[in-house]
Amino acid sequence: MACVNLRGASNFIFNVKYSKEEYTQKLKELNLESWKNLNELEEKARGFWLEKPYREYHGNSLNKNVTGEYVYETRNSKEMYLANGADNCKWCQFITVKPAKDCYDYSGWGNSAEMIYEATVVGEKSSNVCFCYECWPDCMNLQYCFWNIAGKNNFGCVNLKYKKYCILNKQYKKEEYEKLREKIMEDMKVNPYVDKLGRQFPYGEFFPPEFTQFPYNKSNAMRFFPKTKEETMSEGYFWNDAENPTFPISLPHANLPDTISETNESILNETIGCSICSRAYKIIKGEYDLLRKMNLPIPHECPKCRENKRFARMTKPKLYNRTCAKCDADIYTPYAPDMPEIVYCVKCYQQEFN
């Protein structure tokens, strides 16, 4: 409970070992079925962790020659964020299913992806896919495509299944396709798309931001790369000021019982006011049953605020130069120099905690 930097340890609380009986007794004393006690313990644990060294980045010892954050079983890859089983890649994120090989500027998701460049949501046995979005599985030699399933040799196509040698969704013979594609690529270089801000997007660039209608501030991009409204607009993304609708509150969070045992299913009929944003939220049956099973209190925060809190705990996709707090070696880490964590290089961390 509330431990850090331990391996194969059991019955520890704040890194202190107890016998099984003592541990059970201590847990009882902590009385973590109480919302108040649970929150106090969390705060104390976070303070305790800050007194102990952090590893240069989140990853495992199966990495070789990598930089990034949340990187596992990866080789020869740089500036990665959330990657598993990548090889020879750079500036890739959300490679959640291994493997991915020879990829660059790629967001999601691997699963036997090869030679993917400036693309997102591409994977599952796809190779040589550039400037594409949502193209999978078994795609090959695609450029500027959107929603192609098992497409091969397509250019500028949308919503196709099992199609080959298509340009703007029209099918050609192989030779015609290659000739026309070459011609279009050359034309894109000399007559690039110009967006509303006057920026040029020649062949070799991903689609401009104005092609998406998703408001930046409502997307996950905002969590990883926060921007002000002015910054967002000046970079050509959309912004949406609309607030979600509000609902009348029947139970303020302050009136929630401290433990689940003090509640019954009538809580499912209440509209609770969030302790952070004051907006209304409900508890659903499945959630209630799980909390009861685990003897955990009803949360005082709405699902959105809980989600925000979880995201806030993640380190972000930005790396900083810093030195190891033990050996002074240069490290490249998601912990900015002004952050309070004590950061060790991988070698020092492993020496101390293996």
Ligand SMILES: [Zn+2]
């Ligand atoms: Zn809230």
Ligand SMILES: [Zn+2]
């Ligand atoms: Zn060190």
